[in-house]
Amino acid sequence: MKGIKADILAFGAHADDIEIGMGGTAAKYAAAGQTIVFCDLTKAELSSNGTVASRTEEAQKAADLLGVQERVTLDLPDRGLFLTQESIRSVAEIIRLYQPKVIFAPYEKDRHPDHGACSRIVQEAFFSAGIRKYETNGKDNAHKADRLYFYMINGFHSPDFCVDTSDFMHTKKQSLQAYRSQFEMGADSVVTPLTSGYIEAVEARDRMMGKEVGQTFAEGFLTTVPLLIEHDLIGDKE
Template sequence: MTERLDFLIFGAHADDAEIGMGGTIAKHARAGYRIGLCDLTCAEMSSNGTVETRRVEAEQAARVLGVAVRDNLGLPDRGLRDEPETIERIVSVIRAYRPRMVFAPYWEDRHPDHIACSKLVQEAVFNAKLRKYRPDLPAHSVEETLFYFINDMVPPDRMIDVSEVYELKRQSLQAYRSQFERSSGDDRIATPLNQGYLERVEARDLLLGQKRSVPFAEGFVSKLPVMTDLL
C-alpha cells in the first residue's frame, strides 16, 4: 500500500503550488511531514518551454522543497472539464495517498485552469469519502481542504510564517527557468510570468508577513470555519 501523506497539494500546472505555498511546503517537509504534489496537466499550452522541460523543472523544484512524491495526471492543459472521468482520476490519487489535508488553488483567479482545478479537487474530495463511489478503492475522508493563492487574493483565514525557509521557495521558483527567466532570445515570448512576476510574488508574501510582523508569510482560505479547542 502507498505510504500515507500528510498534505496532498493539487495544481493545474507545475509551479502553481510553489507560487502559492512553496514556503509552507518547505517548512513542513523540514519538520518531517510527508508531502505530495499532483499537477493536473503537463502545461503543454505554455508559451515558453516544452513538456519535457517543464517535467525536469518540476522535479528539480520538488527536490528543493523536499516533497515525498510528485505526480502528473496528464490532463489536457486549457481543457480541464468537470467530467466524471476527470474527477474519478483525482479521487484515485486522494484514495491512494490518503492525505490528512488537501490543498487546491483559490477558486477565483485570472487563469481559468486554476479555477477549474479548484472546482475539480473540491468535487473529488467529496466523492473520495463516499463508500459507494468506486467501491473497488477504499473511501477516504480528508480532514480539511485549504486553498492557496496564485494570482488573485483575499484576506486569508490562516497564515504561515515562512521567513526561515523563504530562500527555498525562491530556489524552487527559480527552477522554472523556462517560465520566469528574463530573456530576449528569439525563441522566447514575453509573458506576465517573465516580466517581473517572481518579484510580485515575493512582494505579496512580504506584505502579508507585515500583518503579523514577520518577514514573509503565505495565506490560505477555508470554506469552513477554523476550529480550535481554546482561544
C-alpha cells in the same frame, strides 16, 4: 506512483502553481518531518514557453528543493480542465492512493481559468473520495481527508489564516527559479506575465501577507469551514 501515505497532498493545474501559492508552507512542513506530495493535473503542454520535457525536469527539481517526497502528473488536458466525471475520478483516485490528512488546491478566484477549474475539480473529488460506493478503478478504498484548504496563485485575497514562512522564503524562491523556462527570458521565449517580474511580485505578496500577521513572510490560505483554535489561542509564553 508509489502511493505513500501523505500528511499534505497539494494539487495544481500546472507545475509551478503549488510553488507559487504554498512553496514556503510545503518546505516548512517537509522540514518538520511531514510527508508532502504534489499532484499536477496537466503536463502544461500549452505553455507559451518551454516544453513538456523541460517543465517536467524543472518541476522535479523544484519539488526536491522543497523536500517533497513525491510528485505526480495526471494526463488531463491543459486548457481542457472541466468539471467532468473523468476529471473528478482521476483526482479522487490520487486522494485515495495517498490517503492525505490535509489537501490543498488553488483558490477558485484567479485570472487563469485552469486554476479555478482545478479548484472545483478538487472540491468535488475531496467529497467523492470519501464515499464508500464511489468507484475509482473498481476499488473500494474510500478516504476522507481532514481538511481542504486553498492557496493563492494570482492576485491578493484576504486570507482566512496564514502560515509563517519567514525561514523558508529563500527555499521557495529557489523552487520558483528552478522553472527557468517559465520565469526567465531565453532566446526563444515570448513575453508572458511570468517573465515580467513575477517572482518578485510573489515575494512582495508574501512579505505583505507576513506584515499582516507580524512576520517577515507568510502565505495566506482560505477555507470553506471554520477553523478550530485550541492550544495556540493566546500564543506562546515569553
